[in-house]
Amino acid sequence: MAPDAEHGRREEPLMSKPINTAAHIRRNGIEPPPELARISAETPLVQVEAEGLLFSGRHWLATGYDEVRAILGDNRFKMLPPAQAKLGGGGQVEVGNLLQYDPPDHTRLRKMLTPEFTLRRIRRLEPFVAEIAEDCLDALESAGQPGDLVRTFAVPIPGLVGCALLGVPRDDAADLARNFNASRAVANFGNRIDDRERERQRAAGNAFVTYMRRLVRQKRRTPGDDLLSMLIRDHGADITDEELTGTAATLMGSGIENVGGMLALAPLALLQYPDQLALLLDRPELIDRAVEELIRYLSSVPNSIPRYAGENLRVGGHLIKTGELVMCSLLAVNRSQLPGVPRDTLDITRENSGHMAFGHGIHHCLGASLARMELRIGLPALLRRFPKLRVAVPPEEIRFRTWTPNYGVDELPVAW
Amino acid sequence: MEMEMEIRVDRDRCAGSSLCVSYLPDVFDQSDDDGKVLLRTAEPGADAAQAVRGVVTRCPTGAITVRARDAQEVRDA
Numbered sequence: 486m487a488p489d490a491e492h493g494r495r496e497e498p499l500m501s502k503p504i505n506t507a508a509h510i511r512r513n514g515i516e517p518p519p520e521l522a523r524i525s526a527e528t529p530l531v532q533v534e535a536e537g538l539l540f541s542g543r544h545w546l547a548t549g550y551d552e553v554r555a556i557l558g559d560n561r562f563k564m565l566p567p568a569q570a571k572l573g574g575g576g577q578v579e580v581g582n583l584l585q586y587d588p589p590d591h592t593r594l595r596k597m598l599t600p601e602f603t604l605r606r607i608r609r610l611e612p613f614v615a616e617i618a619e620d621c622l623d624a625l626e627s628a629g630q631p632g633d634l635v636r637t638f639a640v641p642i643p644g645l646v647g648c649a650l651l652g653v654p655r656d657d658a659a660d661l662a663r664n665f666n667a668s669r670a671v672a673n674f675g676n677r678i679d680d681r682e683r684e685r686q687r688a689a690g691n692a693f694v695t696y697m698r699r700l701v702r703q704k705r706r707t708p709g710d711d712l713l714s715m716l717i718r719d720h721g722a723d724i725t726d727e728e729l730t731g732t733a734a735t736l737m738g739s740g741i742e743n744v745g746g747m748l749a750l751a752p753l754a755l756l757q758y759p760d761q762l763a764l765l766l767d768r769p770e771l772i773d774r775a776v777e778e779l780i781r782y783l784s785s786v787p788n789s790i791p792r793y794a795g796e797n798l799r800v801g802g803h804l805i806k807t808g809e810l811v812m813c814s815l816l817a818v819n820r821s822q823l824p825g826v827p828r829d830t831l832d833i834t835r836e837n838s839g840h841m842a843f844g845h846g847i848h849h850c851l852g853a854s855l856a857r858m859e860l861r862i863g864l865p866a867l868l869r870r871f872p873k874l875r876v877a878v879p880p881e882e883i884r885f886r887t888w889t890p891n892y893g894v895d896e897l898p899v900a901w
Numbered sequence: 902m903e904m905e906m907e908i909r910v911d912r913d914r915c916a917g918s919s920l921c922v923s924y925l926p927d928v929f930d931q932s933d934d935d936g937k938v939l940l941r942t943a944e945p946g947a948d949a950a951q952a953v954r955g956v957v958t959r960c961p962t963g964a965i966t967v968r969a970r971d972a973q974e975v976r977d978a
Contacts, residue, residue, distance in 0.1 A: 603919060854919045
């Protein structure tokens with residue numbers, strides 16, 4: 486079917502046959518499955534049957550630029566399922582996780598957090614992040630080759646940045662990291678783990694959250710100059726301890742998952758495109774553009790958090806009914822639909838691709854500037870230290886985290 | 902030839918993404934108090950027109966609009 490050129494102008498809703506696909510969840514290494522671009526071109530908004538995947542049952546999949554912008558930019562599409570929803574989300578709502586809030590509560594919490602993430606504040610953290618990056622590289626180098634880039638570099642950088650932001654005492658960081666690592670992949674898309682493993686992950690996740698709860702109580706008693714203490718000082722009466730706990734856990738968790746994912750995927754992508762790596766080594770001033778392009782190309786959060794139609798809503802000629810669930814494929818848009826990217830190659834000289842890797846609308850990633858900065862500092866530090874960096878295993882042995890909401894690699898053995 | 906433009910920002914809509922200020926720091930600023938957009942200049946001149954339009958499109962919450970001098974609004978839909 487040809488794409489409909491008359492988006493939103495039809496009287497009768499378009500009726501298209503549901504398709505059976507998992508293209509929005511799958512990947513071939515760092516590349517999207519070729520089917521995804523075809524779906525974008527032919528059916529930019531379509532109902533999908535995807536048994537046994539994220540949500541068993543029929544849901545909408547948006548892969549077109551206009552469609553994704555329309556949905557993510559419209560607050561009548563909600564994060565929380567209304568009573569009419571046929572498909573449930575991950576179960577319990579996590580108090581304090583902004584991605585599970587709709588206005589007006591979302592507005593109240595986001596307003597408190599926004600000033601903590603201004604560009605000026607983030608830039609002040611640069612020297613600190615540079616120091617952390619060098620420490621991690623020292624550890625990687627002294628442990629000898631091959632070393633795991635994930636465990637010694639990609640995860641510790643956002644982990645330690647998170648600890649500093651939240652005012653976690655340095656002595657507690659190792660324990661906290663252990664629990665967080667053990668809890669990872671709880672949100673696995675498929676049923677790929679057994680019950681005992683799931684229970685182990687849940688226990689570690691609980692220990693992680695329990696630590697945050699204790700930290701919040703301690704900051705209430707003796708505030709410092711960290712983000713949690715500032716939230717308490719400025720808004721202490723308007724935010725509950727459970728919300729602060731959830732906020733702290735979410736900030737730390739999303740930093741590690743997203744920035745940690747990118748700090749391993751980005752070097753991997755550059756190693757797979759040696760001409761781009763050579764260009765960046767030759768012209769380090771391209772780092773800002775390179776980071777932006779790597780964020781677009783890798784789209785490590787392939788899908789935005791699912792939205793539920795809060796009422797009957799028309800998008801691109803389709804009628805999405807109250808309670809129906811919509812997935813927006815940021816990966817599809819970023820890799821095949823951007824007006825500013827006529828040819829989808831990794832091109833670190835590209836300017837202003839207009840990607841949507843951090844989402845769109847009121848839920849646009851709160852930590853986007855922080856994530857960019859950690860990449861802008863971390864990547865060059867890695868390449869300066871190991872200009873001959875290489876992956877130490879054959880490509881087919883790299884273990885990608887395909888079934889998690891945040892794309893990444895479990896480990897990345899490297900040599901230099 | 903680009904026309905002269907006037908920029909308007911809607912601070913209620915702004916989500917504090919820092920996108921505008923990172924791309925066009927001469928035109929946009931960000932408040933230290935609430936993290937939301939501030940304008941350094943509302944009339945950046947014809948040279949900046951294309952870059953400003955790019956930022957208008959990218960602003961995640963449509964908080965930035967431009968109006969050409971002939972009063973025709975070129976608001977991002």
